[in-house]
Amino acid sequence: MRQTVINIWHFYQDGFRSMTLGRTLWLIILVKLFIMFFILRLFFFPRFLDSPAVGDDKEDYVSSELVRRGLGG
Amino acid sequence: MLEHIDTSLIDWSRAQFALTAIYHWIFVPLTLGLAVIMGIMETAYYRTGDTFWKRTAKFWMKIFGINFAIGVATGIILEFEFGTNWSNYSWFVGDIFGAPLAIEGILAFFMEATFIAVMFFGWDKVSKRFHLASTWLTGLGATISAWWILVANAWMQNPVGMEFNPDTARNEMVDFWAVATSPMAVNKFFHSVLSGWVLAAVFVVGVSCWYLWKKREKKFALASVRIAAWVGLCAAVLSAWTGDGSGYQVAQKQPMKLAAMEGYYEGQQGAGLVAFGLLNPAKQTPQDGVDPFLFRVEIPKMLSLLAERKTDAFVPGINDLLKGGYPLKDGSVALSAEEKIEKGKTAISAFAAYRAAKAAGNEADAEVAARVLKENVAYFGYGYIKDVNELVPNVPLTFYMFRVMVMLGGYFILFFIVVLFLAYKKDLSRMPWMHWVAMLTIPLGYLAGQAGWVVAECGRQPWAIQDMLPTSAAISRLDVGSVQTTFFIFLVLFTVMLIAEVGIMLKAIRKGPEQLTMDN
Numbered sequence: 001m002r003q004t005v006i007n008i009w010h011f012y013q014d015g016f017r018s019m020t021l022g023r024t025l026w027l028i029i030l031v032k033l034f035i036m037f038f039i040l041r042l043f044f045f046p047r048f049l050d051s052p053a054v055g056d057d058k059e060d061y062v063s064s065e066l067v068r069r070g071l072g073g
Numbered sequence: 074m075l076e077h078i079d080t081s082l083i084d085w086s087r088a089q090f091a092l093t094a095i096y097h098w099i100f101v102p103l104t105l106g107l108a109v110i111m112g113i114m115e116t117a118y119y120r121t122g123d124t125f126w127k128r129t130a131k132f133w134m135k136i137f138g139i140n141f142a143i144g145v146a147t148g149i150i151l152e153f154e155f156g157t158n159w160s161n162y163s164w165f166v167g168d169i170f171g172a173p174l175a176i177e178g179i180l181a182f183f184m185e186a187t188f189i190a191v192m193f194f195g196w197d198k199v200s201k202r203f204h205l206a207s208t209w210l211t212g213l214g215a216t217i218s219a220w221w222i223l224v225a226n227a228w229m230q231n232p233v234g235m236e237f238n239p240d241t242a243r244n245e246m247v248d249f250w251a252v253a254t255s256p257m258a259v260n261k262f263f264h265s266v267l268s269g270w271v272l273a274a275v276f277v278v279g280v281s282c283w284y285l286w287k288k289r290e291k292k293f294a295l296a297s298v299r300i301a302a303w304v305g306l307c308a309a310v311l312s313a314w315t316g317d318g319s320g321y322q323v324a325q326k327q328p329m330k331l332a333a334m335e336g337y338y339e340g341q342q343g344a345g346l347v348a349f350g351l352l353n354p355a356k357q358t359p360q361d362g363v364d365p366f367l368f369r370v371e372i373p374k375m376l377s378l379l380a381e382r383k384t385d386a387f388v389p390g391i392n393d394l395l396k397g398g399y400p401l402k403d404g405s406v407a408l409s410a411e412e413k414i415e416k417g418k419t420a421i422s423a424f425a426a427y428r429a430a431k432a433a434g435n436e437a438d439a440e441v442a443a444r445v446l447k448e449n450v451a452y453f454g455y456g457y458i459k460d461v462n463e464l465v466p467n468v469p470l471t472f473y474m475f476r477v478m479v480m481l482g483g484y485f486i487l488f489f490i491v492v493l494f495l496a497y498k499k500d501l502s503r504m505p506w507m508h509w510v511a512m513l514t515i516p517l518g519y520l521a522g523q524a525g526w527v528v529a530e531c532g533r534q535p536w537a538i539q540d541m542l543p544t545s546a547a548i549s550r551l552d553v554g555s556v557q558t559t560f561f562i563f564l565v566l567f568t569v570m571l572i573a574e575v576g577i578m579l580k581a582i583r584k585g586p587e588q589l590t591m592d593n
Binding site: 011012014015016018021022024025026028029032033035036040041044045046047048049053058059062063065066067069070071 | 158421559570
């Protein structure tokens, strides 16, 4: 079992080391993921139902919204 | 707090979602189709042992890798938008989407991440058989991921297998298999995936013809053209067949979308399909009496055949769908839009009454309200419609995009037949005009796929979930300015990433397939 894990480790290690174009692609992937999760997600795409305007009772908030938009008032 | 939802908020949020989805769909179909083409090439290597096929497969794998790397995770932004811009919708459908998206996430991560590593790192390190299996399983993983995403999309077009729970204000899944195998989902899956195969085939033929035009890599290019053209021809023919199935499903479940696709206002028996037509811009509303066409060429009775599988069947037009009163298959009479709106308001009132009764601990009143809600819940979304004409999608956009998709689908069948004829019976390498045709066909492959999605998504407006929830009820109460800001951030970000992809891909194509040594 231990040897299998080591073999898999070496498989990936060798693979990553021998990359040429792959290094550029991985850099693009990491920059993209950073932008998505640490900039867009945190600063531009907060979960609306977790915002203070909604409060703790999300189902009550959504229900009220659904009723108000349908019936007014 | 805003009392009414600003329509520009809906428009900008839809535009932002459309931008993200369009960008996402640039990468997905090429991934799905290239996986098949390179799988066939590696299978040829496995069966013959000829390193030419290994070299060929490795080149297209490199292109696959570039496309995969730039496209990976672009779909995650759509999920961000669900949580931020479409929070009511997310809450409303949460339990339905949870299972398919969780399965998709697990499969996408484990299956693709595992086998794609073997595919790229495993040449000469694992057996030929295991490597070949990994290549095919990479493609299968991507295809299964697509299945679950399309199941979620199909549910929005035709919500089945769920019940609305007024206690949680959510739809809850009661029949997983009804959701996972609905005819809408099955047709959508095959039609979308096959369109991806067509795009990839067009792409491979086009790039290979560039080599022929440059008088480079003749053997490699001709072999790639032959495999891709066979894949493309089969996929294009099957795509037309599944498109017919999708059309039938649309006729059954989303008749307003079908009517918009055809610019079809007044229903009739033995309705014809518009082969070519120019819509009349003077037509402003369904009720204005203006002829919707400046000119049209119809295929007689074809719309009835497509929609009902009978040449003399009645197909309702936009005005019939709004006015109701025509007989349905089950023997009942179709409700008018106003009657549906009334039922929708009854459902919403019952929902409000149920929650009020529950809050007051009045179980008897809650039971009565629950019964009324259940009787009318199928029309829940109509309660948000203020004017019956809101139920009509953008007819010109849907009509023209449908024709773009269908005509390009027909063109691709012809294109692949010609390519195969020239590749087998003539010397394709000496036909620069055909090289240019093939290269110029690449953007048409992308256009056809995007046009199809415009028909599917714009054609179902105003619904976020068909008949259950319009976009005006699905959207979060956000500031329009913040949505505009993120729209332009995405536009810049996506443009930069697309330029990066095209640049890297062109560089790889210019370099061409690498020479293999005896060792590799």
